[in-house]
Amino acid sequence: MPKTIFITGASSGIGKAAAKRFAEQGWNVVATLRNPADETELCNSERLLVTRLDVQDKASIGAAVDAAVACFGGIDVLVNNAGFSLFGVFEALSPQKIQEQFAVNVFGLMDVTRALLPVLRQQGGGTIINVSSSGGVITVPLMSMYHATKFAVEGFSESLSYELASQNISVKLIEPGAVRTQFGARMFSEFAHDPSLASYDFYIEKIKALYAGMLTGDTSSAEQVADVIFGAATDRSARLRYVIGEDIAKLVRTRREMGEESYLALMREQFLSSGA
Numbered sequence: 001m002p003k004t005i006f007i008t009g010a011s012s013g014i015g016k017a018a019a020k021r022f023a024e025q026g027w028n029v030v031a032t033l034r035n036p037a038d039e040t041e042l043c044n045s046e047r048l049l050v051t052r053l054d055v056q057d058k059a060s061i062g063a064a065v066d067a068a069v070a071c072f073g074g075i076d077v078l079v080n081n082a083g084f085s086l087f088g089v090f091e092a093l094s095p096q097k098i099q100e101q102f103a104v105n106v107f108g109l110m111d112v113t114r115a116l117l118p119v120l121r122q123q124g125g126g127t128i129i130n131v132s133s134s135g136g137v138i139t140v141p142l143m144s145m146y147h148a149t150k151f152a153v154e155g156f157s158e159s160l161s162y163e164l165a166s167q168n169i170s171v172k173l174i175e176p177g178a179v180r181t182q183f184g185a186r187m188f189s190e191f192a193h194d195p196s197l198a199s200y201d202f203y204i205e206k207i208k209a210l211y212a213g214m215l216t217g218d219t220s221s222a223e224q225v226a227d228v229i230f231g232a233a234t235d236r237s238a239r240l241r242y243v244i245g246e247d248i249a250k251l252v253r254t255r256r257e258m259g260e261e262s263y264l265a266l267m268r269e270q271f272l273s274s275g276a
Contacts, residue, residue, distance in 0.1 A: 004028040004072040005233065006065070008053060008112055009082030011039060014131060014179065017226035018079055023048055025230065030068040030075070055082045055108025056100075058115075065115045074123050077233045078116045080109045081131040085146040088192030089200050097192065098145050105149035110156065117169075125168030129232055130157045131225075134177045134248040138255050141207050141271050161240055172232045173241045177248025178219040207271065220245045 005022045009015040010031035019031040019042055031042050032053035042050050049071050053064040068075055083105045086097055113128060120126035135143065136150030154173060161171035228242050243249045255263055 002026050002028050002047065003076040004030065004068065004074060005077040005079060006030040006032070006068055006075045006116065007079040007081055008032050008055060008108075010042065010050075011035070014176075014222045014225045014229075015079070015081040016042065017222035018081065018229050019048070021223070021226040021230050022233075028072045030064070030072070032064050053112075055112060056103050058111055061112055061115045065119065069119060075116060075119050075126065076123070077127045077129065078113065078120075079129045079131065079229060079233075080112055082108060083131065083149075084190065085135075085143060086190050086192065087142055087146075088190075089142060089197065089204065090144045091197055091200075092192040092194040093145060094192070097190075101145045101149055102152075105146070106152045106156075109153060113160075117164075120169050121167050125170075127170045127172065127233055128157075128160075128164070129172045129174060129229055131174045131176075131229075132157070134175050134243065134245070134252055136173075137175060137243075137252050138267075140211075142204065142211075158240065165238075170238065172239065174225065174229055174232065175241055175243045175248075175252070176220055176225050176228075177243075177245035177251075179222060179225055179244075218247065 005018075005027050007015050007019050007022075007030065010019045011033035015031070015033075019029050023029045026047075028047045028049075030049045030051065032051055033039060034052065034054045036050050036052050039050055042048065044050050049068060051064050051067050052060055054060045065075070084101070086093055086101050109130060116128070120128075130153055132153045133146075133150045135147050136154040139147045157171050157173050164171055225244055228244050232239070232242050243252050254266070258266070
């Protein structure tokens with residue numbers, strides 16, 4: 001019997017690439033997105049269910065899980081992929097946008113996980129794959145709220161992995177660096193600007209230029225990330241973290257292996273000199 005994967009945020013980028021990758025490998029795929037009527041590439045078929053799920057709408061989460069179980073009999077793997085990033089200095093971010101950032105990236109992920117756990121336990125096990133980010137390990141300027149959510153996902157997932165091991169459920173973290181998707185475009189479109197904070201302007205422009213160069217450099221594709229997700233879902237290992245992108249992997253290793261003072265000095269030199 002083919003296994004079934006349940007993916008959030010499948011309308012574009014990593015989520016859509018993962019849906020296609022697993023479908024190509026003969027899996028049953030539940031591709032969830034906020035507006036299924038707008039989807040043109042992913043279509044309902046014998047092994048592909050496209051259904052609505054908004055991580056901020058608990059009723060839609062429950063309905064999507066019920067639809068998946070009714071269609072395929074169960075769910076073997078959950079991929080929590082839905083998310084977005086605010087961009088801008090902390091002072092310019094509104095409390096409402098900060099609440100939305102946590103509602104989607106953290107509480108939505110938790111709510112979907114909570115809804116799937118009874119299914120996985122009843123089946124005797126399964127896998128939860130949380131799409132985190134290298135931004136859950138290292139930080140950069142102008143993304144403080146995104147980092148706050150991804151650090152939360154990292155801590156939640158690591159702790160959860162211990163308790164769910166008792167239920168034969170593995171938890172895995174996907175930590176990509178910059179990826180060639182619409183995620184970066186949305187990040188820039190979500191830029192928070194406050195004219196009263198003009199003292200930041202020069203620094204902001206320098207950092208934005210630095211990021212623009214990073215996003216046009218040798219970044220990973222959504223398909224490459226989907227390949228890693230497929231590997232994490234099928235490798236049967238107890239591995240927790242999967243870093244994607246050699247450039248970011250080096251920086252993550254530096255963060256984990258270099259002394260705290262040396263690492264912070266390295267990062268401050270890069271980002272403070274960028275704004276000098």
